[in-house]
Amino acid sequence: MSQLLFFSLSILTILSALVVVFTRKPMYSVLSLIVCFFTIAGHYILLNAQFLAITHVIVYAGAIMVLFLFTVMLLNLNAESDQPKSGKLRIAAMVAAGMLFVTLVASIKSTTLGEFSLPPASDNGFVQHVGQRLFTDYLLPFEISSILFLSAMIGAVVLSKKEKH
């Protein structure tokens, strides 16, 4: 049962990711990216990471995608207005990305993973356990990330505040 779920989710993920890249209309890209995020959230649930799945849906499929949609609509990008890229650039990009792809696939294929001591599946991924780790082992990064967000927030205000020239 879960194997069937895994495969159907994976196929959906890959298909929607391909649509994101290959479709010409930005709006379709954004919409299929939402599908992609939801299927990835499904993967997290299969891995027993419920908290991560929920935050993934709220943050990515919710907040960030709404932002993307707004940008696409506000800038009226839906028209097919992109100029064709020059041939040289295309070939260079294809060669570089293709080389990275081959390297990644080859390296992951020829890797034998070592022994992992995963915590028991029942303990994983629930809010309680995530919270416990966050406020003990990962307390410092948790606190430091507030500096990151604060800095980004000030930046957003400074850059977007309306003012006289």
Added chain:
Amino acid sequence: MYTLIYTCGLGLLCLVAEILNLRKLLIPVILAGLAAIFFVNYMDWQMAGPVILGGIDMSHMLQVDHFAVAFNAILIGAAALLFTLSGNFYKDEPQHLSDYLAILIFILCGAMVLTSFTSLVMLFLGIEIVSISLYIMAGSRKFDIRSNEAGFKYFLMGSFASAILLFGIALIYGSAGSFELPKIAAYAAASGMANPMFLVGSLLMVVALLFKVAAVPFHFWSPDVYEGSPSLVTTMMATLVKISFFAAFYKLMSGGLLGIDGYTSDILVLVAAATMIIGNLVALTQDNFKRLLAYSGISHAGYMLLAILSIKTNSSSALFFYGASYMLATIGAFAVAIPVFNATGKETIDAFDGLGRKKPMLAGLLTMSMLSLAGIPPLAGFLGKYYIFSEAIKNGYVVLTVLAVLASIVGVYYYFKVILAMYTKHGDESDVRPTMLYTLVMLICVGLSLLLGVWPGGLMGII
């Protein structure tokens, strides 16, 4: 540990000062705060213990050792010099002063995380704090199209580099099973070379860090961003941020990836050679001062990569000394350049025309900074190069070192272009008037460069 917390606190204080309307006092308060933080940091030198936060041992995230304390000290020093310059630099935008200064302090926080991380989580957070703050500061001159370009370009390229870094971290976590440097080091030594996924993960991480330090072929953003950003932000990027990224790079290579040295050093040799050659050769054709210093920064990144290559003989002292001398020379150069840019209204090398006749002292100080960057004795830049080159030779990189020496001889030519412009050409009658504080910063930078050049024991060999 407390160094970091107090620095964050200082940043918050800046924001509160805006509400309380204490803008006039802001810069003296920040400088006093930095002095206090410097002292707190010095206390850590005496008793480097485990990092405790809220009663929990955080040593697996952050480790305060002599390496971290020493680098923090020069970062705080550089920040103090930059904040001394900032008062006059932002005098036309008092409404933004506290926001800008707060972001600059947060950059210092991120840099401190980078010098002392022991977990890849902290490495990523440190890099992001520094980078995101810099994207904002690069684009902070809203009505200047070049500043917009700089911010946007840096943001797009930097985001890709961060994504590559994260991908690398994920692959390393997948193969080593941990984010912590000691565990990764143990895995790398035991079976790193036999695991392609681990190697590709390290490759991606190295690439991302090479992007951040602007090494060839990942340097294309640097001249444009340096040119477009406000000069003070450019100074920060070229000094504080670059050195902190190098500290992080060194820590990652020596503390985590030493076991796969045979793999990474092949890449780094090529990158270092390309960085030194291309950085110096392209700098020859520049006529914008900030672009010139951007390419000079690229070539200096190439020399510092030699120190990263020599991790086996513990080259951290050489890197530290080089970083300090490079920072002093670059801040000294910009402290002269900013008033000159303001007076002449242009940022090209011919802005300096005739400065030797108009203001002999300024010209003399800029000459000293340029000579230190070029690596001419008795200034600190010479000894910095000497230490790094001798470390490289100790590790058997003779050909690379010869190349580095040749490249730095080429470098002398373009540093002299500025010096010649000051002394042999006639400029317009624009009046260059640096404030007292600018003169003070110039004198401190050049004085310390001279001091370190004749008495390197002050900084060399303390790590």
